[in-house]
Amino acid sequence: MLGQLRPYLFACNCSRAQIARESTSGAYPGTCLHKSIPLDAPDVSWRLKTDDRLLKMKTYDQGPLDIVLPDDMQYFIIRKRDGFPAYQLSSLADDMLFGVDLIxxxxxxxxxxxxxLFIASLLAGSKFADTTFYHHALINAVDGGKLSKSAGATSVQYLREEGKSAADIYEAAARMLGAKQCVRNWKELAALYHQLK
Incomplete structure (x- = not known):
């Protein structure tokens, strides 16, 4: 994967504070794009050269969409300063490896x-564009905060390890949406969500 991406990579040694000073929106302004910093230089992240190409996104609820990278994703990081892959690359690699077709x-x-989708467009033979996506509104925890693993919320994996069935989890999600009816699978949960919108 990285071999195919190499022509699109550039090294960046900008700090978050420097980017904040150079960009009122907080989006990376491309400061290191033409500096020719070696990729193996110490303390650099790897960013991707991006453009405004049209990307096709298959969605569950809206059909196919034509999208472009948002401004805050221009020249996004694919390898962090510590040498580990960034979320965009690692998530894509996992989804491709396991043949995920619904996200x-x-x-x-x-x-x-x-x-x-942008990374996948650079990879010969990638089938990632065939994946169907569903982007839901954020679900809030009881305290009103964002419901996420990173914020300490209980994960689906934990619930399954504790013996909860998939139906139990769908029921719990339905209750969080304020529903009283029985929900047994993700399609019923999606239909419920659309009814409540």
């Missing part, structure tokens, strides 16, 4: 989906 994620990750 359900929060609306706040729409830009990440665009970034992953």
């Amino acid at each position: 359900v994620r929060g609306q706040d990750l729409f830009g990440s989906t665009a970034a992953q």
